[in-house]
Amino acid sequence: MTDTGPLFVSSGDLVSDRRYKAAVELAARGDFAAAADVLMQTVEVAPGFATAWFALGAIRDRLGDREGAMAAFRAASRGDPEDYHGARLQLARLGAGAGTPAMTEPYVRRLFDQYAGRYDAALTEHLHYRGPALLLEAVTSALARQARPIRFESLLDLAAAPGLAERCFAPFPCGSLASISQRR
Numbered sequence: 001m002t003d004t005g006p007l008f009v010s011s012g013d014l015v016s017d018r019r020y021k022a023a024v025e026l027a028a029r030g031d032f033a034a035a036a037d038v039l040m041q042t043v044e045v046a047p048g049f050a051t052a053w054f055a056l057g058a059i060r061d062r063l064g065d066r067e068g069a070m071a072a073f074r075a076a077s078r079g080d081p082e083d084y085h086g087a088r089l090q091l092a093r094l095g096a097g098a099g100t101p102a103m104t105e106p107y108v109r110r111l112f113d114q115y116a117g118r119y120d121a122a123l124t125e126h127l128h129y130r131g132p133a134l135l136l137e138a139v140t141s142a143l144a145r146q147a148r149p150i151r152f153e154s155l156l157d158l159a160a161a162p163g164l165a166e167r168c169f170a171p172f173p174c175g176s177l178a179s180i181s182q183r184r
Helices: 014-028 032-045 050-062 066-079 087-093 105-116 119-126 131-145 164-169
Strands: 152-159 174-181
Touching (some): 032 050, 050 087, 066 087, 105 119, 119 164, 152 164
């Protein structure tokens, strides 16, 4: 699976967990058929293993087996009442269900937690986010027009990407700096 796939939640059975991890490694190498086969063996032994069912659904979907993917996502959904992995959303995407279900809090939390490690890089490198740089340009331009030095009594960085403004304004004297973020 990729870094956007399911996060591991143990089945409670060491052998099943190891089979699941072997299947993930096979999928990472591109051997999806073998990964699906190992996952089928895994869920036969551990039928309530929602993480394995979800991975099987994703792999079957990738292989073009829509019916098999839907069956696996349904099994994942039965084993995961809080929909931590988002199986209900996958079922809706595949057209199996009435409308798009609301995302559960555990699913949204997992999704954001999974993305947090690469958020800043995605924002600045891939989306070319320049908010703090543009703010610095505006502030320095305004201060230059007033013939005032670039110095701040305090700086408060309020953002979902903690530290981006702080890094941008770091070269300038500042009495106090605070960074408040939604990130945990």
